[in-house]
Amino acid sequence: GAVVSQHPSRVICKSGTSVKIECRSLDFQATTMFWYRQFPKKSLMLMATSNEGSKATYEQGVEKDKFLINHASLTLSTLTVTSAHPEDSSFYICSAGLAGGGAGELFFGEGSRLTVL
Amino acid sequence: DAKTTQPPSMDCAEGRAANLPCNHSTISGNEYVYWYRQIHSQGPQYIIHGLKNNETNEMASLIITEDRKSSTLILPHATLRDTAVYYCIVRVANTGNQFYFGTGTSLTVIP
Numbered sequence: 001g002a003v004v005s006q007h008p009s010r011v012i013c014k015s016g017t018s019v020k021i022e023c024r025s026l027d028f029q030a031t032t033m034f035w036y037r038q039f040p041k042k043s044l045m046l047m048a049t050s051n052e053g054s055k056a057t058y059e060q061g062v063e064k065d066k067f068l069i070n071h072a073s074l075t076l077s078t079l080t081v082t083s084a085h086p087e088d089s090s091f092y093i094c095s096a097g098l099a100g101g102g103a104g105e106l107f108f109g110e111g112s113r114l115t116v117l
Numbered sequence: 118d119a120k121t122t123q124p125p126s127m128d129c130a131e132g133r134a135a136n137l138p139c140n141h142s143t144i145s146g147n148e149y150v151y152w153y154r155q156i157h158s159q160g161p162q163y164i165i166h167g168l169k170n171n172e173t174n175e176m177a178s179l180i181i182t183e184d185r186k187s188s189t190l191i192l193p194h195a196t197l198r199d200t201a202v203y204y205c206i207v208r209v210a211n212t213g214n215q216f217y218f219g220t221g222t223s224l225t226v227i228p
Contacts, residue, residue: 032213044161044218093160095216104210105151108160
């Protein structure tokens with residue numbers, strides 16, 4: 001199946017710093033990617049829809065200035081957590097679907113665990 | 118918003134079939150049923166999807182009722198590695214459409 005890769009898988013940062021997480025579709029092109037966050041023992045919560053070459057669409061309650069999303073190419077989307085605080089500590093997961101085809105299934109990255117000290 | 122209802126947890130004996138139910142009584146005619154699973158601290162893994170007909174692949178079988186208001190994911194011979202949270206999602210089959218996850222079913226396969 002299609003492969004989606006995230007980097008880094010784990011990151012620890014100090015409060016107030018910014019952290020960038022990359023999401024790449026390795027063997028297919030993705031016009032749309034999605035970003036989720038997940039708290040311990042909870043389900044995945046959709047944060048935003050990332051569209052190649054245009055602005056991301058954020059879910060209600062997600063701060064777009066806090067979570068900057070860039071989708072500069074058909075194989076790369078980035079999520080930047082700006083001025084991170086301990087409450088931003090979470091598991092962040094991206095996903096992508098096959099552009100222009102497929103059965104609509106999404107493929108997910110391995111996730112990136114952010115810990116803000 | 119999630120449009121599915123699943124039991125929060127289930128147990129299954131190793132080697133036996135695991136039958137995971139999902140209720141999606143408000144499903145629309147053009148919405149597919151997708152199943153994913155998430156093993157602890159990993160990204161979700163695609164299992165199977167279907168529209169009206171029953172489907173089978175190397176991982177599982179998907180049984181959809183005739184009225185499409187519910188479905189069952191069947192893992193024919195559960196192994197310990199199948200212990201995971203299983204999510205049932207309904208969505209139009211368009212890669213631009215969002216996936217909204219419900220609470221899923223935590224399946225524990227018991228030796």
